Amino acid sequence: MTEQTHVAAPLVEVRGLHVRFGEVEAVNGIDLEAYAGQATALLGRNGAGKSTTMRVLAGVVPPTAGAVTVAGHDVRTEALAVKRVVGYCPDVGGLVPRATPWEHLQLSARLRRLPEWETRARDLLEKFELGDVAHRVTAGFSHGMGRRLSVALAALHEPDVLLLDEPFDGVDPIGVEATMDVIADARARGACVLVSTHLRELAVQACGHVLVLRGGARVATVDALEMTGEEGARAYRGLLD
Numbered sequence: 001m002t003e004q005t006h007v008a009a010p011l012v013e014v015r016g017l018h019v020r021f022g023e024v025e026a027v028n029g030i031d032l033e034a035y036a037g038q039a040t041a042l043l044g045r046n047g048a049g050k051s052t053t054m055r056v057l058a059g060v061v062p063p064t065a066g067a068v069t070v071a072g073h074d075v076r077t078e079a080l081a082v083k084r085v086v087g088y089c090p091d092v093g094g095l096v097p098r099a100t101p102w103e104h105l106q107l108s109a110r111l112r113r114l115p116e117w118e119t120r121a122r123d124l125l126e127k128f129e130l131g132d133v134a135h136r137v138t139a140g141f142s143h144g145m146g147r148r149l150s151v152a153l154a155a156l157h158e159p160d161v162l163l164l165d166e167p168f169d170g171v172d173p174i175g176v177e178a179t180m181d182v183i184a185d186a187r188a189r190g191a192c193v194l195v196s197t198h199l200r201e202l203a204v205q206a207c208g209h210v211l212v213l214r215g216g217a218r219v220a221t222v223d224a225l226e227m228t229g230e231e232g233a234r235a236y237r238g239l240l241d
């Protein structure tokens with residue numbers, strides 16, 4: 001036996017990630033590994049660096065320093081390949097106000113050259129209870145409706161790496177359940193899932209591992225069980241100070 005506990009290579013590998021915006025050090029030396037079939041939650045206070053880390057993994061923000069690979073692709077030199085293997089629900093934006101949910105899904109399917117996407121698109125819209133508004137422009141959508149569509153869009157092509165930034169924010173129980181299903185389905189088919197959220201209880205329900213960030217750095221990686229209930233709330237609170 002070797003000391004290695006994972007035989008397969010990680011789907012997400014982050015070594016010494018730094019991201020600077022002018023004077024602001026948004027991410028300050030994060031290490032992270034995530035494997036097929038795993039779901040990992042990113043928790044931390046406002047400004048801890050969760051969304052910036054997600055943006056780097058999605059290939060939309062380049063690292064200032066550090067090595068980051070997603071499904072074996074370097075985010076710095078192979079950003080397009082990263083975007084192909086990732087399904088990304090950004091924390092804000094990403095929807096075109098004058099387009100309908102169906103048009104969003106259609107555009108994503110065409111850009112990715114997905115064959116036979118219509119049935120899955122319809123199923124996702126039904127799952128997220130967006131079937132009735134499938135042909136209504138998103139301009140008038142509530143915040144929660146927009147979140148639900150963003151998760152459906154991220155999941156459409158059954159990506160190897162699913163990145164959900166604040167997927168539960170303002171979402172009703174049906175939407176939360178649909179998002180939990182999407183996460184469970186992704187894990188079952190061997191995808192790797194990362195979820196950034198402020199909702200600790202939902203994070204531990206969805207994920208097996210929790211990464212706590214503070215000031216752009218990782219302060220702990222714990223089993224989700226250690227973050228559940230009142231004891232978990234106390235443990236989490238302790239990591240925030």
Ligand SMILES: Nc1ncnc2c1ncn2[C@@H]1O[C@H](COP(=O)(O)OP(=O)(O)OP(=O)(O)O)[C@@H](O)[C@H]1O
Nearest residue numbers: 021024025026044045046047048049050051052053
């Ligand atoms: N484009 C940007 N330009 C300048 N500063 C930025 C930019 N994006 C993020 N930051 C800064 O980087 C830090 C980390 O931000 P980030 O959005 O990653 O945190 P977060 O943990 O996702 O916070 P929240 O929980 O509030 O969404 C913050 O100080 C933020 O102001």
